[in-house]
Amino acid sequence: MSIEELRKAVLEKAKAEADEILREAVKRSEAIIRDAEEKKRRFVESEKGKLRAALQIESRVGEARRRARLIISSVKAEVAKEVKERALNILRSMDSAKREESLRSLLEDAIAEVLRAVPSATLLEVHVAPADKPLVEKLLREKGLKYEVREDPSILGGVRVSCCGGDVVVDNTYNARLGKGLADVLREISRELSA
Numbered sequence: 600m601s602i603e604e605l606r607k608a609v610l611e612k613a614k615a616e617a618d619e620i621l622r623e624a625v626k627r628s629e630a631i632i633r634d635a636e637e638k639k640r641r642f643v644e645s646e647k648g649k650l651r652a653a654l655q656i657e658s659r660v661g662e663a664r665r666r667a668r669l670i671i672s673s674v675k676a677e678v679a680k681e682v683k684e685r686a687l688n689i690l691r692s693m694d695s696a697k698r699e700e701s702l703r704s705l706l707e708d709a710i711a712e713v714l715r716a717v718p719s720a721t722l723l724e725v726h727v728a729p730a731d732k733p734l735v736e737k738l739l740r741e742k743g744l745k746y747e748v749r750e751d752p753s754i755l756g757g758v759r760v761s762c763c764g765g766d767v768v769v770d771n772t773y774n775a776r777l778g779k780g781l782a783d784v785l786r787e788i789s790r791e792l793s794a
Contacts, residue, residue, distance in 0.1 A: 675788050679781050686780070690755055690773050698756065699734055705771040706738055709760035712769045720762040721745055726772075728754040 693701070706725070714720060722745045727735045729750040735758060739746045751759070757772035 671792055675785055678788060679785055682784055683777065683781060686777050687755070690777075693756075698731075701756070702731060702734055702758065703738055705757045706735060706760070709758050709769040709771040710742070710744070713760050713762050713767055716767045717762055720767075722747065722762065724749065724761045726751045726754060726759040726761075728752070728756050731756060731758075 710723065713723065723739075725735060725739065725746055725748045727748060727750065729752055731754075732748055732750055736746075736748050739748070753774070755773040755777070757774070757776065759768065759770045759772050759775075761768040
């Protein structure tokens, strides 16, 4: 065998071994890729499962929060209704001396506030509950002011004083004070519930 043939035989053998090594490398790399893809698929499925579980928990927490807000809102409404009913009962059962004292104080405060806003006011318009009209007129006569007293059946008690055609209004009615008081009570309830 000549050197050229020997060289050719060695090259063929080397090429065959290289081809075999390459085939083995391709097989191993394909197995590694399949294994990696399977691991990746299992990991993705596992993460999806964790995410679904977390989302279900978040959904339940969100629903629980929503229900809690509804319960709190309902309780606040019940408390407000109860407070309002009690206040209305107290106002309705107020004796005449206490009512006169209350009307005097509310009327004086309202008149003072209107006159501070418009010192030149000459005629005051006073809105009152129908039952309070005679008493308020008496109190206004004592003050020596020009006035018009108008009955307003929606007013529980107290006075709403205005001048200048209604441009300046001071609402010292029981209705307005009760509304403010209820708002304060509801704010306090909210503060207590959130603490």
